Amino acid sequence: MYAYDTYDHAMVNARVAEFRDQVDRRMKGELTEEEFRPLRLMNGLYLQLHAYMLRVAIPYGTLSAGQMRKLAHVARKYDKGYGHFTTRQNIQYNWPKLSETPDILQELSDVEMHAIQTSGNCIRNVTTDQFAGAAADEVADPRPYAELIRQWSTFHPEFSFLPRKFKIAITGAAEDRAAVKWHDIGLVLKQNEAGEVGFEVLAGGGMGRTPVIAKSMREFLPISDMLSYLEAMLRVYNEQGRRDNKYKARIKILVDAMGIDEYRRQVDAEWEKIRHVPIDVPEEEVARIKAFFAPPPLPVLADAATEVDELENANFVFKAWLANNTGAHKVPGHAHVTISLKPHGGIPGDATDEQMDLVADLADAYSQSEIRVSHEQNLILPHVAKSDLPALWSKLDEAGLGTPNAGLLTDIIACPGLDYCSLANTRSIPIAQTITERFDDIKRLMDIGPLKIKISGCINSCGHHHAGHIGILGVDRRGEENYQLLLGGSGAEDASKAAILGPGFNEAGIVDAVEKVVAVYLGEREDDETFLSAYRRLGPDVFKEAVYGTD
């Protein structure tokens, strides 16, 4: 993991002092709320329906056991004993007091964390594959580049007041677990024919009210050119992105308006001018950052473990957890483990302070003190010896963290919705709760197989409904909460936009509709066809008929 040096500490501490001064001025009435708003937004502090909300950055979703303990401490001391992990691999606290937020940020700074650029029209937390540095299918670990981008984009002199927020995602594996094609810029680490590692660069993706899948800018960009190329991309966007309408201000609208070829031409022209100016960091700095992400010293172990086999044969829930929540690690005899924050009937992405403390302890005991947050709002222990899996599972299970549903229908992404958010039209959390209660049967879920449901409580799409195999969008229909059903989206390497199936439903109706859609799939699927493949083969009509057909 990256560790701060004196420069990093000085910068974050200076930021805390600056924010403390701003809050002081606000509390004394020297700043009006209108004047304070842009300042607090630069520190991830939102004013929501009932209270302030503080969004804390977890850069590229990587954190240490010690940092997780601090997050638990903040939840306990300054909030109501829980936090909410987000689709940008961050954590949100829903009930901080304004007067205490500088103290929270100081406590976070002590463990090398901050809330810088978690909101505002700037480059946000760079997201990546939650299994980075652990997954067996990885070309290269994307995190050193994510850290380089974090530093380069922090308080950038030119790109801190962009037309709109700006999201970059990087993945190092062919299987895209970071939804890179749904980002303003997506970077995919690849090896070229000469065996060199570089990036495929994509641009212009995004969700919101205009869903667009990113287009390819370059097939292969050498790593040493990464920052100069990003700078050229951002400069053209900063200069020409629309500023007259916030709903048309994202880069996807610019790229659509000028065309990807013209955008590429302008970026390339600018890049030619700057690529040989030494604005990129020196090679020694790249090496310094890379060293922090050296693979942990895991011993090569036997791939089979008797403890695992025995419990697997004796306990079906463990068997299901093994199948769904663990995955192939680079180092034989190890696995990466997904800790589901989606208990059936629970709130997707929420964790209590006690659960966070437990995960920290388990990371110390079993996973090199390392933890990840996934964009699907789960926690990951990236480096677990297979022989430790039975012990790990039983401790998770006791604490309500053993739900064996990773990647299954009940592993739902949901935005905070009208329970918290001032932008929402409808609630999202209760829909997720009702669906997971309706499908509370692990055998049934495993029979259904991989199925991603994503729920947004308004068109801003924080719940990624455009990328859901089944997407649910809450809209306001004459003062009533109404839920639209979308099918066929994907956030993976085969990214696609989900399409609205037909008229919307009320709260009970949408859950019934989901069940009918699943029933059609089960009846129509061929062999081991997944839901998404079956939908792509069948098209919407057969689903439409089942959901809206007269009876």
Added chain:
Amino acid sequence: MVLINLTGIQPTGFTLLADDVQPKEGENVAVSVERLLAEDSAFFDTAGGVGAVITTGTPYADLDAIAGKLAFAVIEFPAFGDGRGFSLAVRLRKDFGFKGEIRATGPVIPDQALFLLRAGFDTVDVTSERKTAFEAALSRFPGFYQSDFGGQTSIAHARHTVGHTIGHSGEGHRKAS
């Protein structure tokens, strides 16, 4: 209004000239980019130091024809969040090698002081009640991760340079000449 001096430059005294007024012989004046493009050499021959008043909507390519003749530039921010002003300053320094004073006007906020400095601005016109906050903001951060066109080297470079201390000279773009 008061002038905040970010770099220690000698600020230019000038008259902001309305579009229908002719400059006096040898007078320092600031006028719109449109007018400079239209009148070009005739205007530069008459006036003393000529500054362009650049709106954030100005494509930087429009500055190509005049940047070499400008004594100073005034970039007008219509709102503090209009980040095109920062790119315009960067373009003036980077693409046109402009060494004169770049001034920011409009409702920029104190917390932007160091962003303005690092993008290449020398001075900012602010309301007098913001003066203290602007000056406090200038000494807030010890260093940044980016090298900039004002002469500050990045933390990334400082980390690998023995004996290097970060800090803004404020003279970067002029020293380089």
